[in-house]
Amino acid sequence: MTNKKLIDENGLRIDGRRLDEIRPIKFEVGLLSNADGSAYIEHGRNKIIVAVYGPRETQPKHIGLVDRAVVRCRYHMAPFSTDERKSPAPSRREIEISKVIREALEPAIFTEYFPRSMIDIFIEVLQSDGGSRCAAITAASLALADAGIPLRDLVAACAVGKIEGKLALDLSDIEDKLGEADMPIAYMPSLGRISLLQMDGVFSEEEFIKALNMAKDACLRIYELQKQCLKSRYVSI
């Protein structure tokens, strides 16, 4: 294990951020011509592309639901997205993340408007840094909006962790590896609702409550960026 210091004497992190600072985020929507909706996000060193197809006929037919649309979600990492090559076969981690991302996005979609149909969300992590599930959720909700699918709200996601005993927003890869805890959340800001919450590592009660509010505030900041991105693409005078 390296003894690399994660926070320097000025309270700055390895990449020069303060503890309550998120990494730079860049979005692009509508970049794939075949998909009904698409989005690309660069969040720190994460580079993730998301395509949405649908609502369309269910395939296979029997998975259709009579009262709402089925949502299918695949989170997948490219073999070249990590330091060591990742096998393209879905890992247990990717299967779990596909499930929690679906459950984070589904409450935002008016699925009851599209019975017997399905909405597909395909997420490809082209380069991964820490916090790729959060970046994927943020981008996927933009891709859903780009596809014109009616949404209750956009979903913004961000993680908060603990490094060297201090709470820090939006952990990078190395901070996640060497840190003591990581807690990703997804938030629908206008509704005030949390649709994803996971945690590993150790938090005291006090730290947990503080972390939850830090992550919520970060999601509000990301939400503003999401709205800006959609406006600059679709509002033109």
Added chain:
Amino acid sequence: MSVTPQSEPISKIKENQVLKLLASGKRLDGRSLLDYRNIKVEVGVIDKAEGSAMVSLGNTKVLVGVKVETGKPYPDLPNQGALTVNAEFVPLAHRYFEPGPPDENSIELARVVDRGIRGSESIDLRKLVIVEGSTVYVVFIDIYILNHDGNLIDASALASVVALLNSKVPVYRVNENGIKKVDEYFPMPMVDCPITITAAKINDKIIVDPTLDEENISTAKLTITLTKNGNICAMQKSGTGTFTIDEITNIQKIAREKSYEIRKKVFGEGQ
């Protein structure tokens, strides 16, 4: 790929009854909202395993076997033993369970149990090294669901911890010809016993330890694992519903109280 599951059909009469009772703070089986079902724990049920436990939570029944073998350490942790958790939803446990490779639900369950044990550093993995950097103990926790009546995670996590506490590790002697197993054992080096508590949300009511019927009506669940001294060491929200921040803070308080209560009930005052 993760697909919206077909929800299991539940009769309208039953659903309405559950909702009506909840409104007045009661449940179908007579419990109040924050009561657990009867917990039964048996240890050492499989003597070929290095450790085992059977936990019943009402009608939910889970068997956990711990096997300890030798293997290579994780490359980034050369001086620690390895831990793997796997869950099998065997078809005899419920009419909807099909044979086949683990699906997303069993993978999620195993990974949440894994995070609870790993996050709390319950096993002192540094004591499970035979030759540093090349040979360590590998602890396999295999979760077998035998009967599904809701809240599989809490039952599985409890059975895993109990099985670990009752596990013995075979001693290996290292000499010039390699390593050799001798007929001696030492107890699994356990330093904590995390307790996992799951709450479900039905309408706007929060209940703990949901039965399968209650799980089918609920929109979202939140699982929290707590260490002996009340720190949170794993969390997982599941289901397509959402929680407000107030609900989460409230569940976190409930989970802490429940974890103390269950730890006392299962392990006695000392733990």
